[in-house]
Amino acid sequence: MANVDELIQALPKAELHLHIEGTLEPELMLEIAARNHIPLKFRSVKEARAAYQFEDLQTFLDIYYTGARVLQNAQDFHDLTWAYLTRVHAENVRHVEIFFDPQTHTDRGIAFESVVTGIHTALEAAGPQLGISSRLILCFLRHLSEEQAFHALEQALPYKDWITAVGLDSSENGYPPKRFARVFQKAREEGFLAVAHAGEEGPPDYIREALEQLQVQRIDHGVRCLEDASLVEYLVAEQIPLTVCPLSNVKLRVFDTLEQHNLKQLLDSGLCVTINSDDPAYFGGYLEQNYLECRRALNLSVDELVVLAENSFRSSFLSAGDKAGYIGEIRETAARY
Numbered sequence: 488m489a490n491v492d493e494l495i496q497a498l499p500k501a502e503l504h505l506h507i508e509g510t511l512e513p514e515l516m517l518e519i520a521a522r523n524h525i526p527l528k529f530r531s532v533k534e535a536r537a538a539y540q541f542e543d544l545q546t547f548l549d550i551y552y553t554g555a556r557v558l559q560n561a562q563d564f565h566d567l568t569w570a571y572l573t574r575v576h577a578e579n580v581r582h583v584e585i586f587f588d589p590q591t592h593t594d595r596g597i598a599f600e601s602v603v604t605g606i607h608t609a610l611e612a613a614g615p616q617l618g619i620s621s622r623l624i625l626c627f628l629r630h631l632s633e634e635q636a637f638h639a640l641e642q643a644l645p646y647k648d649w650i651t652a653v654g655l656d657s658s659e660n661g662y663p664p665k666r667f668a669r670v671f672q673k674a675r676e677e678g679f680l681a682v683a684h685a686g687e688e689g690p691p692d693y694i695r696e697a698l699e700q701l702q703v704q705r706i707d708h709g710v711r712c713l714e715d716a717s718l719v720e721y722l723v724a725e726q727i728p729l730t731v732c733p734l735s736n737v738k739l740r741v742f743d744t745l746e747q748h749n750l751k752q753l754l755d756s757g758l759c760v761t762i763n764s765d766d767p768a769y770f771g772g773y774l775e776q777n778y779l780e781c782r783r784a785l786n787l788s789v790d791e792l793v794v795l796a797e798n799s800f801r802s803s804f805l806s807a808g809d810k811a812g813y814i815g816e817i818r819e820t821a822a823r824y
Contacts, residue, residue: 494824495778495792499816501582501799502575502763502774504707504730506626506656507564507606508555508588509766510571513539519566520557527557539769545658547739547769555591564605572609576617578775581813582803584622585610586654590631590639599642607649622651622804624682627670629655629662636670644677651804652680654707655697659689664696671701680704680804682730687741691715698727705730705802710741710749713756723757728802733781734772735765745784754791761799793821 513535520527529535541547558564568585575583585606592602606623613619625643627636643650653674655667664683671681683697687708694712697703698721709729712718722729733748742748753760762781767773772780778795781787787795800813 490824491782491789491792492779494789494821495782496579496775497820497824498792498796499579499581499800499813499820500774500778500796501584501761501803501805501813502580503584503705503728503761503799503802504586504732504763504765505571505583506586506588506766507568507571508558508591509551509770510574510768511554511558511567512570512768515567515570516554516557519559519563523557523559523563525557525559541738541769542740547766548658551766551769552591555588556595558592559597559601561601561605561608564602565609566605568606568609569612572613572617572619575774576613576619578773580619580774582620582800582805583610584624584651584803586624586626586656588626588628588656589642590628590635593639593642599639603643603646603649607646620805620809623649624652624654625650625679626654626656627667628657629664629667629684630658633666633670636667637673640670640674640677647678650679652682652704654681655683655685655701656707657684659684659687659693663689663693665700668700671703675702682707684708686711687736688739691718694718694722704728704804708732708736710736710753712758713749713752719756719758722759726759728759728761728798729753730761730763730802732763732765732770732777734767734777735770738770745780748781748785750781751785751787751791754794759798759802760795761802762795789821789824793817 513532610621681703683703684707685693685697705728707730764774800810
């Protein structure tokens with residue numbers, strides 16, 4: 488089994504479902520808070536890490552937004568993004584498509600320009616310095632209004648060269664995708680691609696809505712699709728990617744244990760599934776850890792691990808040529824194990 492773990496580390500991998508604010512480790516949170524003179528109730532890293540515990544999506548979001556408020560300027564967002572990139576570089580992550588939530592910051596008075604500039608400068612540096620390519624995805628917070636989403640989109644327009652796509656995240660239950668159909672239509676008209684969180688806590692119908700009314704290219708999470716056979720048939724036929732986050736799903740009680748996760752069932756159904764870490768500072772595992780723990784808990788084969796790695800590039804917004812190059816490298820790597 489050691490060789491399989493070594494293979495997981497060696498495989499080129501892409502991460503497509505990663506909230507950059509969710510990579511804020513307690514150490515960096517305290518460092519940035521001190522730098523910006525932001526008072527926190529935590530007196531130590533140990534206290535802060537103990538607070539990174541929660542019972543469901545909403546209690547997680549409460550902690551998540553508390554941590555995010557230490558981020559005040561472009562340097563903070565650069566440091567946050569760079570910390571993530573250097574960490575996953577060691578895991579042979581070669582391409583990332585990361586989410587950011589500008590409304591979390593602009594609603595507390597932080598300039599959109601500061602947020603996007605800090606993230607962008609880190610992503611730009613990661614190419615030549617770390618060999619990591621990237622795309623940036625602006626997510627609308629679905630618990631806020633359509634009007635507020637339109638405002639976020641308007642703020643993004645001057646940065647169209649930096650932002651590839653729009654997405655939809657935050658609390659899912661009670662906030663169906665169709666509420667944002669007009670915003671997504673406007674975003675597509677402006678040239679943005681589209682993705683959306685659906686089918687994590689929300690029902691399979693939310694996946695249908697995201698596909699039909701938001702016209703998304705891929706579904707973030709999507710694990711509840713198996714409850715609807717006709718939906719699965721469509722997802723398989725169209726090879727709509729699902730960016731699944733196994734450790735996150737367990738932490739948020741979507742599944743009680745990783746052994747109960749339906750990742751293997753999704754693969755066996757012919758769905759285009761990828762593994763991702765979601766908010767790894769809070770969920771206890773970056774991308775490689777998700778691969779390792781899924782391999783053990785679900786008894787994934789080498790072939791299945793290779794398919795998951797290939798799917799991560801196949802589902803990305805990279806060019807066809809870049810995708811083919813990475814998939815070829817994955818197969819060459821696997822052949823050595």
